[in-house]
Amino acid sequence: MPATIYRHSILVLLLVMLTALSAPAQQADAENCNLCHSLALLGIATPSKGLRSFEVTANAYSHSTHRNVICRDCHTDINVFPHPQEVARVECYKACHISKPFALTGYSHAEQADAHAISAHGFNSEYSAEKNEAKPDCKYCHSNTFRNVVNDEALQESSQHCVRCHEGEGLAGVILHVSSHSGHRTAEASISVVELCSSCHADQGHMKQFDVNLTQVGGYERHFHGKALKRGLNEVANCMDCHRNHLNLSADDPNSSIHPNNIQQTCSANSYCHSDVSSTFAASAIHSEPTTQNNPILFYVEWGFIILTAGTMALLFAHIFLDFGRWVGDIWLRRKEK
Amino acid sequence: MSQDYTRFTLSQRLQHIFMFVPFIILVLTGFPIKFPESEFWNFVMSAAGGIENTRIIHRFAAAVMILDFAFHILYVGYNLIKKRPSLADMHLVPNGRDGKNIIENLKYFMFLSDERPRFHKFSYLEKFDYWAVFWGMFIMAGSGIILWFPVLFSKFLPGIVIQIAYIAHSDEAMLALLAIIIWHFYNVHFNPRIWPANKVWYKGTLSEEEMEHEHPLELEEIKAREEASK
Structure with missing residues (x-):
C-alpha cells in the first residue's frame, strides 16, 4: 500500500511540474486586460506622482509566480472601465481564485498576513506613518519571480531546508510547500534569507529609528551559524529558523519563539537542529557581541586573548629581531676586519 | 673523532610527527570557518571538498592529536615512575x-x-615551545571537545562556558598558528644559522659540533659520565 501511495505521489508531482512548466499566461488574462496593458506607452502623468507606467510586460508576468491569478483577484477595486483614478494598493491577504492544492479550498495569504500584522514587522499604532512605512511589508520579502522547480539550483538546495519546518508532512506536504511557496524570495538558499533580513537589520541608519539591538547581524555573523552558512553549510540555522518567518516577535513577548520560556523548544524544534537541548544551552546567547554591560565575562575573555596574543607575539618578535640583528652584525664586523 | 649524540628517541620523534601533521590539517580545516569571507581559505576548503568534509576531517585530526597528547602524558608519567629520573633530569x-x-x-x-x-x-626557547604546546593543548582540546558536544556539556556546565569555548578555540588557534609559523619556524628553519632546516626532528641525533654549539652543558655532562664509567 505505501508503495502505491508513493507511486501516486510521484505522478502528482509530475503533474504539478508539468503544469508549472507550461506557464500559461492566457488564464491570468481571461478578462483581456493586456489588450491595453501590453501597450508600452500606457500610463498617466499626475502632478503628485509624476509619470506612471501601467504597462504589464506579458512575457514577464507569464513567468511570475502569480501567472495563473487573474488581474482582478488582486486589483479588486478595478470594476469599471475606464478605471477610477485612485485605486487601493494590492494587499496580499485577499482571497483569490486559486485553490489550495489537495484541499480545493480557496487560497489566500490571510494566515501569513495575520501573523505578520501582529509581529514586530506589523503595523504599530504608536509609530508615526513614516516609521510604519519603514517596516517590511509582504512585498518587501516576497518577490513575484517564478522559480522553476525542475532546474533551479538555488531551489533544489533550499528544498533540504523546506523539510525542516514541514518535517513529517510527507511527500504530499513537500509538494504542497513547493507548489505554493516556490515563488517566494525566501524559498532560496539559507544565505539569501540572511541577506534579505540583513538588508534592513545590518543597516544601522535604518534600524536606529526602532528600539532594536543593532548588533544582531554582526553577532550572527561572528557565531558558528553565520560563519558556517557563509561557507555553504546549509543545515545551520538562518534568521527564520529561530525567529519564524511571519510571526517575528520581540523576545519580551511570551508568544515569541525567542522568549526565554520558548527558546529551548525553538532550538530543538526539529531533528535537523539540536535535540534534547538544556535550558542553559538555549540561554547561551547566539548573537553575542559582548560588551562590559551585557556579557562582561566574555568581553574580558576576548580582550584577554587579544592581549595575550599581541603580548606574546611582541616578545617573540623582539627576540627574533635581536637574534637576527646579532647575525647581521657579526657579518658586518667580519667584513670590517678584512 | 666526532660522534653523533641521540637527542630524540624514535618514540619522541613520532610523538612530534603525530602532533604536527594533525596540527597542519586542523589549521587548514579550521581557519576557513574562522575567516568565512577569505578567498584564500575558501580555496583551501574547496580543495578539501567543502565544509561538509572539512568538519569531519577536523574532528578526525583532532582525535589523533588528542590521543598523541594523551600518549605523551602517559609516556612522561611512565618515565618518571619507572625510570626514576628526577624531574630536573628531564630538563623540561x-x-x-x-x-x-x-x-x-x-x-x-x-x-x-x-x-x-x-x-x-x-634551552629556554625550547622549554617555551614545549610548555606553549602544553597550555595550547588544554585550551584547544578542552574548548574543541565542548564545541563538538555543546548540548551535552551545557547539561552540567553554565552556558557562558560554551561561549568562552567558542572564543578560546578561535583565538588560541590564532596564537598557536602565529607562534608556530613565526617563532618555531624561525628557530628551526628561517634562523640563518639553521637554514634551511634543523634535521633533528627525523634524524634524532646531533653531531658533536652541533652539540658543542647548541647544548654545551649537556655535552659536558655526557662526557663526564663517560669518563666516570671508564
Whole structure:
C-alpha cells in the first residue's frame, strides 16, 4: 500500500511540474486586460506622482509566480472601465481564485498576513506613518519571480531546508510547500534569507529609528551559524529558523519563539537542529557581541586573548629581531676586519 | 673523532610527527570557518571538498592529536615512575638558569657580550615551545571537545562556558598558528644559522659540533659520565 501511495505521489508531482512548466499566461488574462496593458506607452502623468507606467510586460508576468491569478483577484477595486483614478494598493491577504492544492479550498495569504500584522514587522499604532512605512511589508520579502522547480539550483538546495519546518508532512506536504511557496524570495538558499533580513537589520541608519539591538547581524555573523552558512553549510540555522518567518516577535513577548520560556523548544524544534537541548544551552546567547554591560565575562575573555596574543607575539618578535640583528652584525664586523 | 649524540628517541620523534601533521590539517580545516569571507581559505576548503568534509576531517585530526597528547602524558608519567629520573633530569621545567640564560642571550644579541649562553639539553626557547604546546593543548582540546558536544556539556556546565569555548578555540588557534609559523619556524628553519632546516626532528641525533654549539652543558655532562664509567 505505501508503495502505491508513493507511486501516486510521484505522478502528482509530475503533474504539478508539468503544469508549472507550461506557464500559461492566457488564464491570468481571461478578462483581456493586456489588450491595453501590453501597450508600452500606457500610463498617466499626475502632478503628485509624476509619470506612471501601467504597462504589464506579458512575457514577464507569464513567468511570475502569480501567472495563473487573474488581474482582478488582486486589483479588486478595478470594476469599471475606464478605471477610477485612485485605486487601493494590492494587499496580499485577499482571497483569490486559486485553490489550495489537495484541499480545493480557496487560497489566500490571510494566515501569513495575520501573523505578520501582529509581529514586530506589523503595523504599530504608536509609530508615526513614516516609521510604519519603514517596516517590511509582504512585498518587501516576497518577490513575484517564478522559480522553476525542475532546474533551479538555488531551489533544489533550499528544498533540504523546506523539510525542516514541514518535517513529517510527507511527500504530499513537500509538494504542497513547493507548489505554493516556490515563488517566494525566501524559498532560496539559507544565505539569501540572511541577506534579505540583513538588508534592513545590518543597516544601522535604518534600524536606529526602532528600539532594536543593532548588533544582531554582526553577532550572527561572528557565531558558528553565520560563519558556517557563509561557507555553504546549509543545515545551520538562518534568521527564520529561530525567529519564524511571519510571526517575528520581540523576545519580551511570551508568544515569541525567542522568549526565554520558548527558546529551548525553538532550538530543538526539529531533528535537523539540536535535540534534547538544556535550558542553559538555549540561554547561551547566539548573537553575542559582548560588551562590559551585557556579557562582561566574555568581553574580558576576548580582550584577554587579544592581549595575550599581541603580548606574546611582541616578545617573540623582539627576540627574533635581536637574534637576527646579532647575525647581521657579526657579518658586518667580519667584513670590517678584512 | 666526532660522534653523533641521540637527542630524540624514535618514540619522541613520532610523538612530534603525530602532533604536527594533525596540527597542519586542523589549521587548514579550521581557519576557513574562522575567516568565512577569505578567498584564500575558501580555496583551501574547496580543495578539501567543502565544509561538509572539512568538519569531519577536523574532528578526525583532532582525535589523533588528542590521543598523541594523551600518549605523551602517559609516556612522561611512565618515565618518571619507572625510570626514576628526577624531574630536573628531564630538563623540561623552567628554572633559574633559564632566567640567567635569557639575560646572557639578550646581552649577546646586543653586542654587550661575545659569550653565547651555554645551554643544557633544552634551552629556554625550547622549554617555551614545549610548555606553549602544553597550555595550547588544554585550551584547544578542552574548548574543541565542548564545541563538538555543546548540548551535552551545557547539561552540567553554565552556558557562558560554551561561549568562552567558542572564543578560546578561535583565538588560541590564532596564537598557536602565529607562534608556530613565526617563532618555531624561525628557530628551526628561517634562523640563518639553521637554514634551511634543523634535521633533528627525523634524524634524532646531533653531531658533536652541533652539540658543542647548541647544548654545551649537556655535552659536558655526557662526557663526564663517560669518563666516570671508564
